[in-house]
Amino acid sequence: MIDYDRLFSKDTGNFMRSPVRDIFRKVDLSAICSFAGGYPDAATFPLDDIRELCALVLDRYGAKAVQYGATQGVTELRQAISERYGVPVGNIQITTSSQQGIDVCTRILTDPGDVILTTSPTYLGALQSFKSYRAEIVPLQGFGEDGCGAAPEVLGRAKFCYVIPDFQNPGGTTMSLAERRQLVALSEKFGFVIVEDAPYRELRYSGEAVPTIWSLAPERTLHLGTFSKIFAPGFRLGWIFGPEELLDKIYVCKQSLDLCPPILDQYIAAEFMRSGRLDQNLKKSLELYRGKRDLMLSLLGEYMPEGVRWTHPEGGLFLFLTLPERLDTVAMYDRALAAGVAYVAGSFFYPDGSHRNTMRLNFSFLDSSRMEEGIKLLADVIASYL
Amino acid sequence: MIDYDRLFSKDTGNFMRSPVRDIFRKVDLSAICSFAGGYPDAATFPLDDIRELCALVLDRYGAKAVQYGATQGVTELRQAISERYGVPVGNIQITTSSQQGIDVCTRILTDPGDVILTTSPTYLGALQSFKSYRAEIVPLQGFGEDGCGAAPEVLGRAKFCYVIPDFQNPGGTTMSLAERRQLVALSEKFGFVIVEDAPYRELRYSGEAVPTIWSLAPERTLHLGTFSKIFAPGFRLGWIFGPEELLDKIYVCKQSLDLCPPILDQYIAAEFMRSGRLDQNLKKSLELYRGKRDLMLSLLGEYMPEGVRWTHPEGGLFLFLTLPERLDTVAMYDRALAAGVAYVAGSFFYPDGSHRNTMRLNFSFLDSSRMEEGIKLLADVIASYL
Numbered sequence: 001m002i003d004y005d006r007l008f009s010k011d012t013g014n015f016m017r018s019p020v021r022d023i024f025r026k027v028d029l030s031a032i033c034s035f036a037g038g039y040p041d042a043a044t045f046p047l048d049d050i051r052e053l054c055a056l057v058l059d060r061y062g063a064k065a066v067q068y069g070a071t072q073g074v075t076e077l078r079q080a081i082s083e084r085y086g087v088p089v090g091n092i093q094i095t096t097s098s099q100q101g102i103d104v105c106t107r108i109l110t111d112p113g114d115v116i117l118t119t120s121p122t123y124l125g126a127l128q129s130f131k132s133y134r135a136e137i138v139p140l141q142g143f144g145e146d147g148c149g150a151a152p153e154v155l156g157r158a159k160f161c162y163v164i165p166d167f168q169n170p171g172g173t174t175m176s177l178a179e180r181r182q183l184v185a186l187s188e189k190f191g192f193v194i195v196e197d198a199p200y201r202e203l204r205y206s207g208e209a210v211p212t213i214w215s216l217a218p219e220r221t222l223h224l225g226t227f228s229k230i231f232a233p234g235f236r237l238g239w240i241f242g243p244e245e246l247l248d249k250i251y252v253c254k255q256s257l258d259l260c261p262p263i264l265d266q267y268i269a270a271e272f273m274r275s276g277r278l279d280q281n282l283k284k285s286l287e288l289y290r291g292k293r294d295l296m297l298s299l300l301g302e303y304m305p306e307g308v309r310w311t312h313p314e315g316g317l318f319l320f321l322t323l324p325e326r327l328d329t330v331a332m333y334d335r336a337l338a339a340g341v342a343y344v345a346g347s348f349f350y351p352d353g354s355h356r357n358t359m360r361l362n363f364s365f366l367d368s369s370r371m372e373e374g375i376k377l378l379a380d381v382i383a384s385y386l
Numbered sequence: 387m388i389d390y391d392r393l394f395s396k397d398t399g400n401f402m403r404s405p406v407r408d409i410f411r412k413v414d415l416s417a418i419c420s421f422a423g424g425y426p427d428a429a430t431f432p433l434d435d436i437r438e439l440c441a442l443v444l445d446r447y448g449a450k451a452v453q454y455g456a457t458q459g460v461t462e463l464r465q466a467i468s469e470r471y472g473v474p475v476g477n478i479q480i481t482t483s484s485q486q487g488i489d490v491c492t493r494i495l496t497d498p499g500d501v502i503l504t505t506s507p508t509y510l511g512a513l514q515s516f517k518s519y520r521a522e523i524v525p526l527q528g529f530g531e532d533g534c535g536a537a538p539e540v541l542g543r544a545k546f547c548y549v550i551p552d553f554q555n556p557g558g559t560t561m562s563l564a565e566r567r568q569l570v571a572l573s574e575k576f577g578f579v580i581v582e583d584a585p586y587r588e589l590r591y592s593g594e595a596v597p598t599i600w601s602l603a604p605e606r607t608l609h610l611g612t613f614s615k616i617f618a619p620g621f622r623l624g625w626i627f628g629p630e631e632l633l634d635k636i637y638v639c640k641q642s643l644d645l646c647p648p649i650l651d652q653y654i655a656a657e658f659m660r661s662g663r664l665d666q667n668l669k670k671s672l673e674l675y676r677g678k679r680d681l682m683l684s685l686l687g688e689y690m691p692e693g694v695r696w697t698h699p700e701g702g703l704f705l706f707l708t709l710p711e712r713l714d715t716v717a718m719y720d721r722a723l724a725a726g727v728a729y730v731a732g733s734f735f736y737p738d739g740s741h742r743n744t745m746r747l748n749f750s751f752l753d754s755s756r757m758e759e760g761i762k763l764l765a766d767v768i769a770s771y772l
Contacts, residue, residue, distance in 0.1 A: 001605075002577065002579070002605055002606050002629075003577060004629075004631045004632060006577065007495055007545050007546070007577075007578070007579060008494060008495065008635060009493065009494055009495055009496050009497050009500075010497050011493065011494075011497070012494050012635050012638075012639070015635065015638040015639055015642070016638075016642075017638050017641075018641050037454070039453060039454055040453075042448075042449030042450075042453060043449075045449050045452050045453070047444050047448065047449065047451075047452070050440075050444060050452065050650070051440065051441050051444050054436075054437065054440040054441075055437050055440075055441075058433050058436060058437050062428075062433065063428030063429075063431050063433065064428075065433075065620060066431050066433070066436065066618035066619070066620035066621065067425060067426075067428060067431070067618070067619060067620055068423070068425055068614075068619045068620065069620065096482055096622070096644055096648075097644040097645060099642070099643065099644050099645045100643060100644045102642075103642060103643050103644070107395065107397065108394060108395055108397075108398050109393055109394065109395055110395050111395050111396050111397070114395075125641070125642060125645070128641060128642040129642040132639065132642050159393050160393075191388065191389060191392065191393075192393070193388070193393060219387075219388055220388050228454075232452035232453070233452070233453060233454045233649075234451060234452035234453055234454065234455065234648065234649030234650050235452065235648060235649075235650065236482070236644060236645075236646070236647070236648045236649075243388075243390075245390045246390060249394060249398050249401065252398075252401040252402075252403050253398070253401055253518065255403075255404050255511070255514060256401070256402075256485070256488075256489060256511060256514040256515040256518050257485070257486060257489050257643075258482050258483040258485050258486045258489070258622060259483060259485045259511070259622075260622070261622070262482075262620065262621060262622045262648045262651055263619075263620030263621075263622075264436075264620050264621065264651070265648055265650070265651065
C-alpha cells in the first residue's frame, strides 16, 4: 500500500479539526437543541429577493454574470461596499468568504515560527488557520495602560495581531475605544499590523457603536467584513479593506487560490445593497436577534444553577458561560448530546486549551420554544455535575 | 511609514503574477481580438436554465440553499457527480473552483524544497501555486519506455506529479494510454501520487477517449474536475476524486480555507446535472467548439507565414504555436497588442521560462469573424519579424 504519511506536508500535522464541524458531520443537529454553530436564523434570509435579483442580474449582465471575472472582485460590488462604508474602491478586495480573508492575510504575512498575537479566547477558525501555517500563537492579556501581558521581545517578532473588536466570537465582548487605541499604539511601537475581523459589527442591539480600528489606523489594518451575517452565509462572500501595498500581495496570492470570487453571487450581493434591500432586511434581523438575545439572557437567569455566570453582549450571535471551576465542559459534552442539547466547549477558543469550565452558546439559530427547551436541558446537565 | 516588506512571508517573494490576469487588469479585452484567456464562449452559458434553476432550488430547498453547508460539499451535488462519473460519494470533495483543488492538493503535500514533477510546458496557474509553496518544480521529458528524463534521486524526493492528460493547457496535447500507464508505474516505483487535472476532459471533438489516470490507479491519484468549461466558470465550482486518506486531510485543510463551497451555486449545478440539461448543453457546446477548432486550424493554414507550426488538438480550448527559433513572443507582445491582438507567450508555461518562440492561442472565446481578423493581425505581426 501507498505510504500517505510520508507524503504529507508538515503543515498537515498542525491542521486542527473544527470540533464544531466534526459534530455537524456526526450528529443531525435538527434533531437536538443546538447552541453549537454560528448559524444565522433562517428567517433572516431574503429568499424572495434572491430569486428576483438572480433574474434581474442575468437580464442586466447576461453572460458576464457567469463568466470568469476580476481577481479583485466585481466592480459593481466593490463600488457598493465603497459607498456603504466610505472606503475607496482601490482599498477593497472581495474574498470568497471572510474565512478566506483570514487565511490569505495569514498566508501573505506568516512563515513557520512567526508570532501572531491574539486575544484569548478567540475565533476557532482563525486558530485553525494560524496553526496550519505553524505560527507561534501568543495570547495577550488585554490592551490596557499597564501593557498587554507579552514581553517586548515577543511583540517585536509579531507579524500581526488578530482581534474581533465587536461582539467577539466566542465572548460576545466589545473592545472599548481606549483599548483599540492602545492596540494601535502597540502596533506602531512594535511594527506589526492589525487584522480586524468584523463579521458581527453591524449586528448591534444596544449601546453605541465604537469606531473601527481601520478608521483609526488604515495604513496598518486589514479589516475583514462578510455578507454571512447580514445577507446569507451560503454566498461565501466577504471583503478586505487594506493598504494598497498589502492588497497587492493578497491579489497575487488570491490568483493561485481560486482566481476570482463567485461571479453571479457577487452581482446579486451588489444589487441587494444598491437597491436598499440590505438595509431593510438588516433592520428586521436586528429586531429578531435583539429579542433572541434578551430571551436567552432571561432564560439563563431563570434556569441556570447558582455559580454559573455569563456575558451580556451588546450584539453578535454568542454568549459565553463560565461554570464553577471544577466542571469540565469537554467531559460534559456526551451527556449533553445524549440529553438533546449541543454547545461548543470554551476551551477550544483558548490557544492553550485552558478554561475547561467555559462554553459558547449561540442565540441566533434556534426559535424561542426550542431555545427554552435547550436552556432547560443544559441547566439540568450542568446541575447533574454540581 | 510602516515597513511592509519586513512583514511579508517568504512565500510572497515566490508569488508569481499571472501575465494573463495582469493583461486583463490593464487592457480592455473586448476592444481587441484576444486569444489570451481560457474563457469559454459566452454562447454556451445556459442563462435561461440558470434563472429557472435558481427559482426551483430556492423553492425546493428554501433557507438551506443559502445557509452554511458541509465542508465536503452539498450531498445532492456529490451524488450527481457520483452518478455521472461512477465514483463513490465518499471519494468526492467539492472545491471552490478547480484552482482551489490545485492549491489544496499542493498545500497538504508540499513543504518548501519538496519536488513536484510536471510536464513542460504546463498550466500557469499550477506553477503559480507550486512556486508559492516554494516547491522545487522538476519538468519531465515525457513518459516513455526509456524513462522520463529525471534522475532516480530526484524522483525519490517527489511528492506528486502534476499532469493534464486530456487536451493539455497550453499544448492541446493528449497523453496516450501507454504514457498514462508509464506514469502510474513510475509513481508506484518512487512512491509519489499523481494530481490529474482534467478541466477539458469532456471537451473532445474528435478521436477516442483515453481512460483517466484515476481509473487506472485510484489509490494514488487526485483527480480534479470543474464546472467551468461544461457549465459556467462564474460558479467557481470543481471537485476532487481521491483516496479517503488524502480527502480527509483536504477536508480539514478546506475548513480553514473557506469552510464550505458556495451553497446556492452547488444546488443549481446539481439540478443542472440531474435534469439532463448538462448533457444537452454540452452537446451543443461540443458542436460549437469543434467548428471553432476547425476554423482556427484552417485560418492558421491560410494566413501564417512559413516556418510557423502548431498543434492539432482533439479537444479542449487551446492551440500551441511554435515560431522560428530566433523569434521572441515576449518581446513581440507590445506590437501585437498595439495591432489589436492578444495571446499568451508560451515561455510562461515552461517552469524554466524557456521556449520563447512559442505562444498559446485560445480558440473558444472569439466568434468566427473576430477570429479571422485576429489571426490575420497576428500573422502580420509575426511576418514583420521574419
